[in-house]
Amino acid sequence: MAYKIETNTNQPANMPGLLRTHNLAAICVLLASLSLALVMSGMESILAPLWLLGMTAGFTLQRSRFCFASAFRDLFLFGSSRMLKGILVGLAVATIGFSINMYGMILDPKFGALPPQANILPFGISTVIAGVIFGFGMVISGGCVSGSLYRMAEGYISSWVSIGGVLIGLGLLSQNWNWWWSTFISNEPKIWLPSKLNLGYGGSVLITLTIIISVFLIVLWWESRAGLSMPSIKRKEEPDDTFNEKLGVLWNTIFVRGWSPILGGAILGGIGIFMYMTHMPWGVTGELSRWSNNIMTFMNIAPPDALGLSDLGGCAGRAGETGFFTHTFAVTVGVLPGSLIAALFSREFKLRFPQNRKRYIQALGGGVIMGYGAGLGIGCTVGAFFSSVPSLSLSGWLFAISLAFGAFVGVQAIKRIS
Amino acid sequence: MELDVRGEICPYPMMKAVEAMKKLNGTDSVVVITDHAPCLETIPPQAGRYGYICEIEETGSPEWKISLIPEGGR
Numbered sequence: 001m002a003y004k005i006e007t008n009t010n011q012p013a014n015m016p017g018l019l020r021t022h023n024l025a026a027i028c029v030l031l032a033s034l035s036l037a038l039v040m041s042g043m044e045s046i047l048a049p050l051w052l053l054g055m056t057a058g059f060t061l062q063r064s065r066f067c068f069a070s071a072f073r074d075l076f077l078f079g080s081s082r083m084l085k086g087i088l089v090g091l092a093v094a095t096i097g098f099s100i101n102m103y104g105m106i107l108d109p110k111f112g113a114l115p116p117q118a119n120i121l122p123f124g125i126s127t128v129i130a131g132v133i134f135g136f137g138m139v140i141s142g143g144c145v146s147g148s149l150y151r152m153a154e155g156y157i158s159s160w161v162s163i164g165g166v167l168i169g170l171g172l173l174s175q176n177w178n179w180w181w182s183t184f185i186s187n188e189p190k191i192w193l194p195s196k197l198n199l200g201y202g203g204s205v206l207i208t209l210t211i212i213i214s215v216f217l218i219v220l221w222w223e224s225r226a227g228l229s230m231p232s233i234k235r236k237e238e239p240d241d242t243f244n245e246k247l248g249v250l251w252n253t254i255f256v257r258g259w260s261p262i263l264g265g266a267i268l269g270g271i272g273i274f275m276y277m278t279h280m281p282w283g284v285t286g287e288l289s290r291w292s293n294n295i296m297t298f299m300n301i302a303p304p305d306a307l308g309l310s311d312l313g314g315c316a317g318r319a320g321e322t323g324f325f326t327h328t329f330a331v332t333v334g335v336l337p338g339s340l341i342a343a344l345f346s347r348e349f350k351l352r353f354p355q356n357r358k359r360y361i362q363a364l365g366g367g368v369i370m371g372y373g374a375g376l377g378i379g380c381t382v383g384a385f386f387s388s389v390p391s392l393s394l395s396g397w398l399f400a401i402s403l404a405f406g407a408f409v410g411v412q413a414i415k416r417i418s
Numbered sequence: 419m420e421l422d423v424r425g426e427i428c429p430y431p432m433m434k435a436v437e438a439m440k441k442l443n444g445t446d447s448v449v450v451i452t453d454h455a456p457c458l459e460t461i462p463p464q465a466g467r468y469g470y471i472c473e474i475e476e477t478g479s480p481e482w483k484i485s486l487i488p489e490g491g492r
Contacts, residue, residue: 022479065455065456065459067428067456070428070429070456073429074429074460077429077433078429078432078436078460078464080460080463082459082460142427142428143427151427156427158427227466227467228463228464228466228467229463229466230459230462230463231462231463231465231466231471231472258455258458258459346455346480347479347480348455348479348480349480350453350479350480352424352425352427352453352454353425354425354426354427355424355425355426356425356426356430359426414429415433
Protein backbone atom coordinates (compact mmCIF):
# COMPACT_ATOMS: atom_id res chain seq x y z
CA MET A 1 0.00 0.00 0.00
CA ALA A 2 1.48 3.30 -1.06
CA TYR A 3 1.50 6.13 1.37
CA LYS A 4 3.81 9.06 1.41
CA ILE A 5 4.09 12.46 2.93
CA GLU A 6 5.54 15.14 0.71
CA THR A 7 6.51 18.51 2.01
CA ASN A 8 5.90 21.25 -0.46
CA THR A 9 6.02 24.40 1.61
CA ASN A 10 8.48 27.18 1.06
CA GLN A 11 9.33 27.03 4.76
CA PRO A 12 10.57 23.55 5.63
CA ALA A 13 10.37 23.09 9.39
CA ASN A 14 13.84 22.58 10.76
CA MET A 15 16.05 23.83 13.52
CA PRO A 16 17.95 26.72 11.86
CA GLY A 17 14.61 28.44 11.35
CA LEU A 18 14.26 29.21 15.05
CA LEU A 19 14.02 32.89 14.15
CA ARG A 20 10.90 32.45 12.03
CA THR A 21 7.84 34.44 13.05
CA HIS A 22 5.84 31.51 14.42
CA ASN A 23 8.77 30.34 16.55
CA LEU A 24 9.39 33.83 17.86
CA ALA A 25 5.71 34.13 18.73
CA ALA A 26 5.89 30.80 20.58
CA ILE A 27 8.92 31.99 22.55
CA CYS A 28 7.14 35.25 23.44
CA VAL A 29 4.11 33.32 24.76
CA LEU A 30 6.44 31.05 26.71
CA LEU A 31 8.28 33.99 28.29
CA ALA A 32 5.00 35.75 29.13
CA SER A 33 3.60 32.59 30.77
CA LEU A 34 6.78 32.07 32.76
CA SER A 35 6.63 35.70 33.95
CA LEU A 36 3.03 35.12 35.03
CA ALA A 37 4.25 32.04 36.95
CA LEU A 38 6.69 34.31 38.79
CA VAL A 39 3.97 36.82 39.58
CA MET A 40 1.67 34.05 40.87
CA SER A 41 4.40 32.46 42.99
CA GLY A 42 4.65 35.82 44.75
CA MET A 43 1.00 35.47 45.79
CA GLU A 44 1.07 31.80 46.75
CA SER A 45 4.08 29.61 46.05
CA ILE A 46 2.04 26.53 45.03
CA LEU A 47 0.43 28.41 42.13
CA ALA A 48 3.62 28.39 40.04
CA PRO A 49 4.10 24.60 39.85
CA LEU A 50 0.35 24.10 39.23
CA TRP A 51 0.44 26.67 36.41
CA LEU A 52 3.52 25.02 34.84
CA LEU A 53 1.84 21.61 35.08
CA GLY A 54 -1.29 23.06 33.44
CA MET A 55 0.89 24.45 30.64
CA THR A 56 2.61 21.08 30.21
CA ALA A 57 -0.79 19.43 30.01
CA GLY A 58 -1.88 21.88 27.29
CA PHE A 59 1.35 21.31 25.38
CA THR A 60 0.89 17.52 25.59
CA LEU A 61 -2.79 17.68 24.60
CA GLN A 62 -1.93 19.69 21.47
CA ARG A 63 1.10 17.60 20.49
CA SER A 64 -0.72 14.28 20.78
CA ARG A 65 -4.02 15.78 19.55
CA PHE A 66 -5.55 14.15 22.58
CA CYS A 67 -9.31 13.98 22.40
CA PHE A 68 -11.62 12.19 24.81
CA ALA A 69 -14.57 12.85 22.50
CA SER A 70 -12.94 11.06 19.58
CA ALA A 71 -11.89 8.17 21.85
CA PHE A 72 -15.49 7.32 22.63
CA ARG A 73 -17.00 8.48 19.34
CA ASP A 74 -14.65 6.86 16.82
CA LEU A 75 -15.09 3.45 18.37
CA PHE A 76 -18.75 3.54 17.30
CA LEU A 77 -18.32 5.66 14.20
CA PHE A 78 -15.39 3.90 12.56
CA GLY A 79 -14.26 1.10 14.86
CA SER A 80 -11.08 3.03 15.61
CA SER A 81 -9.54 2.67 19.06
CA ARG A 82 -6.47 4.83 18.42
CA MET A 83 -7.25 7.49 21.01
CA LEU A 84 -8.92 5.19 23.53
CA LYS A 85 -5.70 3.18 23.83
CA GLY A 86 -3.84 6.38 24.76
CA ILE A 87 -6.39 7.13 27.48
CA LEU A 88 -6.09 3.61 28.89
CA VAL A 89 -2.30 3.89 29.08
CA GLY A 90 -2.68 7.24 30.86
CA LEU A 91 -5.14 5.69 33.36
CA ALA A 92 -2.70 2.85 34.09
CA VAL A 93 0.20 5.23 34.72
CA ALA A 94 -1.90 7.53 36.90
CA THR A 95 -3.41 4.63 38.89
CA ILE A 96 0.01 3.54 40.10
CA GLY A 97 1.15 7.07 41.01
CA PHE A 98 -2.15 8.06 42.64
CA SER A 99 -2.10 4.90 44.79
CA ILE A 100 1.38 5.61 46.10
CA ASN A 101 0.33 9.17 46.88
CA MET A 102 -2.90 8.06 48.62
CA TYR A 103 -0.97 5.45 50.61
CA GLY A 104 1.15 8.30 51.93
CA MET A 105 -2.01 9.99 53.26
CA ILE A 106 -4.21 7.07 54.37
CA LEU A 107 -2.12 4.21 55.61
CA ASP A 108 -5.03 1.93 56.50
CA PRO A 109 -7.95 2.32 54.07
CA LYS A 110 -10.25 0.08 56.15
CA PHE A 111 -10.45 2.82 58.75
CA GLY A 112 -13.08 4.63 56.67
CA ALA A 113 -11.34 7.93 55.99
CA LEU A 114 -11.02 8.97 52.35
CA PRO A 115 -7.80 10.50 51.02
CA PRO A 116 -8.21 14.29 50.85
CA GLN A 117 -8.44 15.88 47.39
CA ALA A 118 -8.84 12.52 45.61
CA ASN A 119 -11.62 12.50 42.98
CA ILE A 120 -13.81 9.97 44.77
CA LEU A 121 -17.28 10.99 43.62
CA PRO A 122 -20.83 9.80 44.35
CA PHE A 123 -21.79 6.54 42.67
CA GLY A 124 -25.38 6.30 41.52
CA ILE A 125 -28.12 7.45 39.18
CA SER A 126 -26.70 10.99 39.00
CA THR A 127 -23.38 9.57 37.74
CA VAL A 128 -25.18 7.68 34.97
CA ILE A 129 -27.34 10.62 33.91
CA ALA A 130 -24.34 12.98 33.97
CA GLY A 131 -22.20 10.60 31.89
CA VAL A 132 -24.89 10.00 29.27
CA ILE A 133 -25.65 13.73 28.93
CA PHE A 134 -21.96 14.60 28.78
CA GLY A 135 -21.13 11.85 26.24
CA PHE A 136 -23.99 12.96 23.98
CA GLY A 137 -23.05 16.64 24.26
CA MET A 138 -19.36 16.15 23.54
CA VAL A 139 -20.07 14.20 20.34
CA ILE A 140 -22.51 16.86 19.12
CA SER A 141 -20.17 19.76 19.94
CA GLY A 142 -17.09 18.08 18.48
CA GLY A 143 -14.92 17.95 21.60
CA CYS A 144 -15.11 17.51 25.34
CA VAL A 145 -14.33 20.31 27.80
CA SER A 146 -10.54 19.85 27.91
CA GLY A 147 -10.47 19.21 24.15
CA SER A 148 -12.37 22.41 23.37
CA LEU A 149 -10.14 24.30 25.80
CA TYR A 150 -6.86 23.43 24.08
CA ARG A 151 -8.41 23.87 20.62
CA MET A 152 -9.43 27.40 21.60
CA ALA A 153 -5.69 28.18 21.73
CA GLU A 154 -5.14 26.50 18.35
CA GLY A 155 -7.55 28.99 16.78
CA TYR A 156 -10.71 26.90 16.39
CA ILE A 157 -13.57 29.40 16.62
CA SER A 158 -16.14 26.61 17.10
CA SER A 159 -14.30 25.58 20.28
CA TRP A 160 -14.76 29.11 21.67
CA VAL A 161 -18.49 28.69 21.01
CA SER A 162 -18.43 25.25 22.70
CA ILE A 163 -16.80 26.61 25.85
CA GLY A 164 -19.36 29.44 25.86
CA GLY A 165 -22.04 26.74 25.74
CA VAL A 166 -20.35 24.85 28.58
CA LEU A 167 -20.49 28.00 30.75
CA ILE A 168 -24.23 28.29 30.05
CA GLY A 169 -24.77 24.57 30.78
CA LEU A 170 -22.85 24.81 34.04
CA GLY A 171 -24.93 27.85 34.97
CA LEU A 172 -28.21 26.02 34.30
CA LEU A 173 -27.01 23.13 36.45
CA SER A 174 -25.98 25.44 39.33
CA GLN A 175 -29.50 26.89 39.28
CA ASN A 176 -31.00 23.46 40.00
CA TRP A 177 -28.11 21.69 41.71
CA ASN A 178 -30.01 21.63 44.99
CA TRP A 179 -32.81 19.60 43.41
CA TRP A 180 -30.32 17.02 42.10
CA TRP A 181 -28.59 17.04 45.48
CA SER A 182 -31.70 16.37 47.55
CA THR A 183 -33.27 13.94 45.06
CA PHE A 184 -30.25 11.81 44.16
CA ILE A 185 -26.73 12.84 45.05
CA SER A 186 -27.14 13.16 48.84
CA ASN A 187 -28.17 9.47 49.00
CA GLU A 188 -25.40 8.16 46.78
CA PRO A 189 -22.35 6.50 48.34
CA LYS A 190 -18.76 7.31 47.51
CA ILE A 191 -17.23 3.94 46.74
CA TRP A 192 -13.49 3.92 47.31
CA LEU A 193 -12.20 0.50 46.31
CA PRO A 194 -9.40 0.14 48.91
CA SER A 195 -11.92 0.47 51.74
CA LYS A 196 -14.21 -2.26 50.37
CA LEU A 197 -14.12 -6.06 50.83
CA ASN A 198 -10.67 -6.00 52.41
CA LEU A 199 -9.23 -5.10 49.01
CA GLY A 200 -6.68 -2.62 50.35
CA TYR A 201 -4.41 -0.81 47.95
CA GLY A 202 -2.89 -3.94 46.39
CA GLY A 203 -6.21 -5.52 45.50
CA SER A 204 -7.69 -2.26 44.23
CA VAL A 205 -4.74 -1.47 41.99
CA LEU A 206 -4.77 -5.05 40.70
CA ILE A 207 -8.51 -4.86 39.89
CA THR A 208 -8.17 -1.45 38.24
CA LEU A 209 -5.19 -2.50 36.11
CA THR A 210 -6.95 -5.74 35.16
CA ILE A 211 -9.99 -3.79 33.95
CA ILE A 212 -7.74 -1.39 32.01
CA ILE A 213 -5.85 -4.23 30.29
CA SER A 214 -9.09 -6.10 29.53
CA VAL A 215 -10.68 -3.02 27.95
CA PHE A 216 -7.46 -2.48 25.95
CA LEU A 217 -7.67 -6.04 24.56
CA ILE A 218 -11.40 -5.73 23.82
CA VAL A 219 -10.99 -2.49 21.84
CA LEU A 220 -8.03 -4.02 19.97
CA TRP A 221 -10.31 -6.88 18.94
CA TRP A 222 -13.09 -4.42 18.07
CA GLU A 223 -10.67 -2.54 15.82
CA SER A 224 -9.57 -5.72 14.07
CA ARG A 225 -13.22 -6.45 13.20
CA ALA A 226 -13.53 -3.04 11.51
CA GLY A 227 -10.62 -3.83 9.18
CA LEU A 228 -8.74 -0.65 9.96
CA SER A 229 -5.00 -0.44 9.56
CA MET A 230 -2.65 2.47 9.17
CA PRO A 231 -0.88 2.26 5.81
CA SER A 232 2.91 2.09 6.00
CA ILE A 233 4.36 5.55 6.19
CA LYS A 234 7.01 6.63 3.74
CA ARG A 235 8.56 9.68 5.30
CA LYS A 236 10.57 12.28 3.52
CA GLU A 237 14.13 11.39 4.40
CA GLU A 238 15.64 13.64 6.99
CA PRO A 239 19.44 14.04 7.00
CA ASP A 240 20.73 12.71 10.31
CA ASP A 241 24.53 12.87 10.22
CA THR A 242 25.92 16.10 11.63
CA PHE A 243 25.13 17.45 15.09
CA ASN A 244 22.96 20.18 13.57
CA GLU A 245 20.99 17.65 11.53
CA LYS A 246 20.49 15.44 14.57
CA LEU A 247 19.30 18.50 16.47
CA GLY A 248 16.88 19.19 13.62
CA VAL A 249 15.46 15.67 13.80
CA LEU A 250 15.05 15.98 17.57
CA TRP A 251 13.32 19.35 17.11
CA ASN A 252 10.90 17.94 14.54
CA THR A 253 10.13 14.92 16.69
CA ILE A 254 9.20 17.05 19.69
CA PHE A 255 7.82 20.26 18.22
CA VAL A 256 6.61 19.57 14.69
CA ARG A 257 5.37 16.02 14.14
CA GLY A 258 2.38 14.90 16.21
CA TRP A 259 2.99 12.52 19.10
CA SER A 260 1.23 9.19 19.39
CA PRO A 261 -1.83 9.20 21.65
CA ILE A 262 -0.18 6.49 23.77
CA LEU A 263 2.81 8.76 24.52
CA GLY A 264 0.41 11.66 25.15
CA GLY A 265 -1.69 9.53 27.51
CA ALA A 266 1.35 8.34 29.46
CA ILE A 267 2.61 11.92 29.89
CA LEU A 268 -0.85 13.20 30.89
CA GLY A 269 -1.06 10.39 33.45
CA GLY A 270 2.30 11.53 34.83
CA ILE A 271 1.18 15.18 34.92
CA GLY A 272 -1.92 14.07 36.84
CA ILE A 273 0.31 12.37 39.43
CA PHE A 274 2.47 15.50 39.84
CA MET A 275 -0.63 17.71 40.14
CA TYR A 276 -2.04 15.42 42.82
CA MET A 277 1.30 15.41 44.65
CA THR A 278 1.41 19.20 44.46
CA HIS A 279 -2.17 19.67 45.63
CA MET A 280 -5.00 18.01 43.74
CA PRO A 281 -5.70 15.82 40.69
CA TRP A 282 -6.22 17.50 37.32
CA GLY A 283 -9.65 18.92 36.52
CA VAL A 284 -11.10 21.71 34.42
CA THR A 285 -14.76 21.92 35.40
CA GLY A 286 -14.16 23.66 38.74
CA GLU A 287 -12.63 26.75 37.19
CA LEU A 288 -15.29 26.99 34.49
CA SER A 289 -18.02 26.65 37.16
CA ARG A 290 -16.42 29.52 39.00
CA TRP A 291 -16.55 31.70 35.88
CA SER A 292 -20.12 30.67 35.21
CA ASN A 293 -21.14 31.54 38.79
CA ASN A 294 -19.29 34.87 38.65
CA ILE A 295 -20.99 35.79 35.38
CA MET A 296 -24.40 34.93 36.84
CA THR A 297 -23.65 36.94 39.98
CA PHE A 298 -22.70 39.87 37.76
CA MET A 299 -26.00 39.50 35.88
CA ASN A 300 -27.89 39.41 39.20
CA ILE A 301 -29.02 35.82 38.71
CA ALA A 302 -26.61 34.23 41.19
CA PRO A 303 -27.43 30.54 41.79
CA PRO A 304 -28.52 29.49 45.28
CA ASP A 305 -25.78 28.20 47.61
CA ALA A 306 -24.98 24.68 46.48
CA LEU A 307 -25.86 22.16 49.19
CA GLY A 308 -23.22 19.58 50.02
CA LEU A 309 -20.92 20.53 47.17
CA SER A 310 -17.96 21.53 49.31
CA ASP A 311 -17.79 18.05 50.88
CA LEU A 312 -17.75 16.27 47.55
CA GLY A 313 -14.19 16.86 46.43
CA GLY A 314 -13.59 16.52 42.74
CA CYS A 315 -13.47 19.50 40.44
CA ALA A 316 -16.63 21.35 41.24
CA GLY A 317 -16.10 21.13 44.97
CA ARG A 318 -13.35 23.69 44.58
CA ALA A 319 -15.46 26.17 42.63
CA GLY A 320 -15.86 28.15 45.85
CA GLU A 321 -12.29 29.48 45.80
CA THR A 322 -12.25 33.26 45.66
CA GLY A 323 -9.86 35.62 43.93
CA PHE A 324 -8.63 35.48 40.37
CA PHE A 325 -5.44 33.41 40.62
CA THR A 326 -6.67 30.23 42.28
CA HIS A 327 -5.43 26.65 42.14
CA THR A 328 -8.13 25.75 39.63
CA PHE A 329 -7.19 28.80 37.56
CA ALA A 330 -3.60 27.57 37.37
CA VAL A 331 -4.32 24.01 36.23
CA THR A 332 -7.14 24.99 33.85
CA VAL A 333 -6.12 28.27 32.25
CA GLY A 334 -2.50 27.06 32.06
CA VAL A 335 -3.68 24.68 29.33
CA LEU A 336 -4.23 27.65 26.97
CA PRO A 337 -0.64 29.03 26.72
CA GLY A 338 0.74 25.48 26.72
CA SER A 339 -1.40 24.54 23.74
CA LEU A 340 -0.76 27.87 22.00
CA ILE A 341 3.01 27.39 22.30
CA ALA A 342 2.75 23.87 20.86
CA ALA A 343 0.48 25.04 18.02
CA LEU A 344 2.84 27.90 17.11
CA PHE A 345 6.00 25.77 17.09
CA SER A 346 4.32 23.14 14.91
CA ARG A 347 2.82 25.82 12.62
CA GLU A 348 -0.65 24.46 13.32
CA PHE A 349 -2.06 27.70 14.71
CA LYS A 350 -4.71 29.19 12.46
CA LEU A 351 -8.03 30.95 13.01
CA ARG A 352 -10.51 28.47 11.63
CA PHE A 353 -14.10 29.50 11.01
CA PRO A 354 -16.47 26.65 10.17
CA GLN A 355 -17.86 27.04 6.63
CA ASN A 356 -20.93 25.10 7.60
CA ARG A 357 -23.17 27.33 9.77
CA LYS A 358 -24.72 24.29 11.42
CA ARG A 359 -21.44 23.75 13.26
CA TYR A 360 -21.96 26.88 15.36
CA ILE A 361 -25.36 25.61 16.50
CA GLN A 362 -23.86 22.19 17.21
CA ALA A 363 -20.95 23.69 19.15
CA LEU A 364 -23.26 25.84 21.27
CA GLY A 365 -26.00 23.25 21.81
CA GLY A 366 -23.53 20.42 22.43
CA GLY A 367 -21.59 22.70 24.77
CA VAL A 368 -24.68 23.54 26.84
CA ILE A 369 -25.63 19.85 27.15
CA MET A 370 -22.04 18.91 27.98
CA GLY A 371 -21.74 21.71 30.55
CA TYR A 372 -24.90 20.54 32.30
CA GLY A 373 -23.49 16.98 32.39
CA ALA A 374 -20.12 18.19 33.70
CA GLY A 375 -21.81 20.11 36.49
CA LEU A 376 -23.99 17.15 37.46
CA GLY A 377 -21.08 14.71 37.19
CA ILE A 378 -18.93 17.02 39.37
CA GLY A 379 -16.32 16.84 36.65
CA CYS A 380 -15.80 16.30 32.94
CA THR A 381 -13.90 13.58 31.11
CA VAL A 382 -10.86 14.74 33.10
CA GLY A 383 -12.19 15.22 36.65
CA ALA A 384 -14.90 12.54 36.74
CA PHE A 385 -13.02 9.97 34.66
CA PHE A 386 -9.30 10.51 33.97
CA SER A 387 -8.63 11.64 37.57
CA SER A 388 -11.36 9.52 39.19
CA VAL A 389 -10.41 6.02 38.03
CA PRO A 390 -6.82 6.47 39.33
CA SER A 391 -8.30 7.69 42.63
CA LEU A 392 -9.55 4.07 42.84
CA SER A 393 -13.12 5.39 42.85
CA LEU A 394 -15.80 3.17 41.35
CA SER A 395 -17.61 6.30 40.10
CA GLY A 396 -14.94 6.79 37.40
CA TRP A 397 -15.88 3.53 35.71
CA LEU A 398 -19.62 4.14 35.95
CA PHE A 399 -19.12 7.60 34.44
CA ALA A 400 -17.03 6.05 31.62
CA ILE A 401 -19.66 3.44 30.73
CA SER A 402 -22.33 6.15 30.73
CA LEU A 403 -20.11 8.38 28.58
CA ALA A 404 -19.75 5.56 26.06
CA PHE A 405 -23.53 5.11 25.93
CA GLY A 406 -24.10 8.86 25.51
CA ALA A 407 -21.45 8.99 22.78
CA PHE A 408 -23.15 6.09 20.99
CA VAL A 409 -26.44 8.00 20.94
CA GLY A 410 -24.56 11.13 19.83
CA VAL A 411 -22.99 9.23 16.93
CA GLN A 412 -26.45 8.19 15.67
CA ALA A 413 -27.41 11.88 15.79
CA ILE A 414 -24.38 13.29 13.93
CA LYS A 415 -24.69 10.66 11.21
CA ARG A 416 -27.99 12.35 10.38
CA ILE A 417 -26.86 15.97 10.56
CA SER A 418 -23.43 15.85 8.87
CA MET B 419 -13.48 14.87 -7.08
CA GLU B 420 -12.28 17.54 -4.71
CA LEU B 421 -13.45 17.97 -1.13
CA ASP B 422 -12.54 21.28 0.47
CA VAL B 423 -13.14 20.66 4.18
CA ARG B 424 -11.05 23.52 5.54
CA GLY B 425 -12.60 24.77 8.77
CA GLU B 426 -14.24 21.40 9.47
CA ILE B 427 -13.05 19.37 12.45
CA CYS B 428 -13.23 15.68 13.31
CA PRO B 429 -15.11 13.58 12.47
CA TYR B 430 -16.62 15.38 9.45
CA PRO B 431 -13.60 15.43 7.08
CA MET B 432 -13.26 11.68 7.51
CA MET B 433 -17.00 11.07 7.20
CA LYS B 434 -17.10 13.09 3.97
CA ALA B 435 -14.03 11.31 2.57
CA VAL B 436 -15.58 7.92 3.34
CA GLU B 437 -18.89 8.98 1.79
CA ALA B 438 -17.08 10.11 -1.39
CA MET B 439 -15.05 6.89 -1.66
CA LYS B 440 -18.21 4.83 -1.24
CA LYS B 441 -20.06 6.85 -3.87
CA LEU B 442 -17.26 6.82 -6.46
CA ASN B 443 -16.51 3.18 -5.76
CA GLY B 444 -13.06 3.32 -7.35
CA THR B 445 -14.10 5.20 -10.50
CA ASP B 446 -12.33 8.44 -9.58
CA SER B 447 -9.89 9.76 -7.02
CA VAL B 448 -10.84 11.95 -4.05
CA VAL B 449 -8.72 14.94 -3.07
CA VAL B 450 -9.33 16.19 0.47
CA ILE B 451 -8.06 19.67 1.36
CA THR B 452 -7.89 20.17 5.13
CA ASP B 453 -6.35 22.39 7.81
CA HIS B 454 -7.14 19.96 10.64
CA ALA B 455 -4.01 17.96 11.54
CA PRO B 456 -5.83 14.99 13.15
CA CYS B 457 -7.16 14.10 9.66
CA LEU B 458 -3.67 12.91 8.73
CA GLU B 459 -4.14 10.08 11.22
CA THR B 460 -7.83 9.37 10.71
CA ILE B 461 -8.31 9.42 6.92
CA PRO B 462 -5.44 7.14 5.74
CA PRO B 463 -6.67 4.03 7.64
CA GLN B 464 -10.05 4.39 5.88
CA ALA B 465 -8.52 4.33 2.39
CA GLY B 466 -7.60 0.64 2.43
CA ARG B 467 -11.13 -0.39 3.33
CA TYR B 468 -12.51 1.07 0.10
CA GLY B 469 -9.70 0.00 -2.23
CA TYR B 470 -7.90 3.32 -2.28
CA ILE B 471 -4.28 4.29 -1.71
CA CYS B 472 -3.37 7.49 0.05
CA GLU B 473 -0.88 10.27 -0.54
CA ILE B 474 -0.40 13.33 1.62
CA GLU B 475 1.10 16.59 0.50
CA GLU B 476 1.76 19.50 2.86
CA THR B 477 0.55 22.56 0.98
CA GLY B 478 0.60 25.24 3.64
CA SER B 479 0.90 25.81 7.34
CA PRO B 480 -1.33 24.27 8.39
CA GLU B 481 -2.84 22.82 5.23
CA TRP B 482 -2.67 19.42 3.62
CA LYS B 483 -3.85 17.78 0.44
CA ILE B 484 -4.82 14.16 1.04
CA SER B 485 -5.15 12.31 -2.26
CA LEU B 486 -7.16 9.11 -2.24
CA ILE B 487 -6.46 7.21 -5.45
CA PRO B 488 -8.21 3.99 -6.59
CA GLU B 489 -5.80 1.08 -6.17
CA GLY B 490 -6.18 -0.02 -9.81
CA GLY B 491 -4.72 3.22 -11.20
CA ARG B 492 -5.51 6.87 -11.48
